[in-house]
Amino acid sequence: MKKIILATLLASTFTANAQDKFEITGSLPKLANDKAVVLSFKNPKGKEQKDTANIINGKFSFKGETAFGNRAYLSIVPLKKDTAKLRQQADYKEFYLEIGKYKVLGTDSLKNAKITGTQAQTDFLEYTALTQEKLAQFKAISERFAKVYYAKVKDTVKIKEIQAEARPLHAKIESILDSFIFSHPNSYVTADLIHENKMTVIDVEKFDPYYKILTPKVLASFTGKKITEKYNKAKQIAIGKTVDFTLPDTKGNEFKLSSLKGKYVLVDFWASWCVPCRAENPHLLKAYNELKNKNFEIVGVSLDDKKEPWLKAVEADKLPWTQVSDVKGFQTEVAVRFGITAIPQNFLLDPSGKIIAKDLRGEDVNQKIASYIK
Numbered sequence: 001m002k003k004i005i006l007a008t009l010l011a012s013t014f015t016a017n018a019q020d021k022f023e024i025t026g027s028l029p030k031l032a033n034d035k036a037v038v039l040s041f042k043n044p045k046g047k048e049q050k051d052t053a054n055i056i057n058g059k060f061s062f063k064g065e066t067a068f069g070n071r072a073y074l075s076i077v078p079l080k081k082d083t084a085k086l087r088q089q090a091d092y093k094e095f096y097l098e099i100g101k102y103k104v105l106g107t108d109s110l111k112n113a114k115i116t117g118t119q120a121q122t123d124f125l126e127y128t129a130l131t132q133e134k135l136a137q138f139k140a141i142s143e144r145f146a147k148v149y150y151a152k153v154k155d156t157v158k159i160k161e162i163q164a165e166a167r168p169l170h171a172k173i174e175s176i177l178d179s180f181i182f183s184h185p186n187s188y189v190t191a192d193l194i195h196e197n198k199m200t201v202i203d204v205e206k207f208d209p210y211y212k213i214l215t216p217k218v219l220a221s222f223t224g225k226k227i228t229e230k231y232n233k234a235k236q237i238a239i240g241k242t243v244d245f246t247l248p249d250t251k252g253n254e255f256k257l258s259s260l261k262g263k264y265v266l267v268d269f270w271a272s273w274c275v276p277c278r279a280e281n282p283h284l285l286k287a288y289n290e291l292k293n294k295n296f297e298i299v300g301v302s303l304d305d306k307k308e309p310w311l312k313a314v315e316a317d318k319l320p321w322t323q324v325s326d327v328k329g330f331q332t333e334v335a336v337r338f339g340i341t342a343i344p345q346n347f348l349l350d351p352s353g354k355i356i357a358k359d360l361r362g363e364d365v366n367q368k369i370a371s372y373i374k
Helices: 002-019 119-149 156-183 188-197 204-213 222-235 275-291 307-316 333-338 365-370
Strands: 021-027 035-042 048-054 059-065 070-078 092-097 100-105 114-116 246-248 254-256 264-270 296-302 322-324 345-349 355-358
Touching: 035 059, 048 059, 092 100, 092 119, 114 119, 119 156, 119 188, 156 188, 156 204, 188 222, 204 222, 222 333, 264 275, 275 296, 275 365, 296 307
Parallel strands: 021 100, 264 296, 296 322
Antiparallel strands: 021 059, 035 048, 035 070, 070 092, 100 114, 246 254, 264 345, 345 355
């Protein structure tokens, strides 16, 4: 009886271990044996890992361990380094890897191969089919826009025409994105889509529905934990919250935000290298000059990582308000604490130190700020 129990226990353990692995088998019959396939994926601890399999008679395979469902990549590399071939366009395929079995079927390349397997990959193929054509169209428009926008002589009429062309396409892509997200709350693909497309700057009220639809399974994933962490940080600077911080000013003296309590204060996160930030400075300067005698102040928080460019930008843009920074870039304690990963961003405090508005910008920012001052 003991032997039977032991055998059953060992069999159960073996089965469990087998189920914790992924298996990939590939067939590229027209690919020569002088190539190998590289698999880039996340291991069970969420760390990036690579594995290589030689192609033998058009076949290759992988076995390994992972956790949850994550983006992974298969790429073709020569067994012997050839600098001429390395300069050619890379042959790779993106897919979603989780525990389970996968098949890669193609002819002589990964780029045109089809990868099938688990539910995460099925979801990824579904989303790709829905958006591939429109994303390609938007990329082409973006490339045309970049050529005009960064030309030595800007054609403002053409710029506006391209922007007008892009808006309805962008709106359609966003509509497809939202439809997929809300119809696939239990998908690891959804987690990545939310993390990459809905969290650059978080408006807590608008973001809340995206967070609440995610299932416990998805929130437990590596991406799910990142979403939760950033969302919780963003809640600290939501409307109605009171904030404070201390940072050195341009002369190295410690400045405490709460020292301006009793005034309306716009806290503006920016950097000397940030083109959109610098474009906003003239609008903020106009607002400051109009409202500085109406109990209003601005505090600029620079996310520069070097002091000299920061100070030069302050002087060049003629910014008269308080400027603070510990020149640690996005590793500035305040940026880390509040989850600031993109700029420009700002929030407006009332005299009690409570946030009453966020991300006020544009040519009419003076009017937007004035509407909050009583």
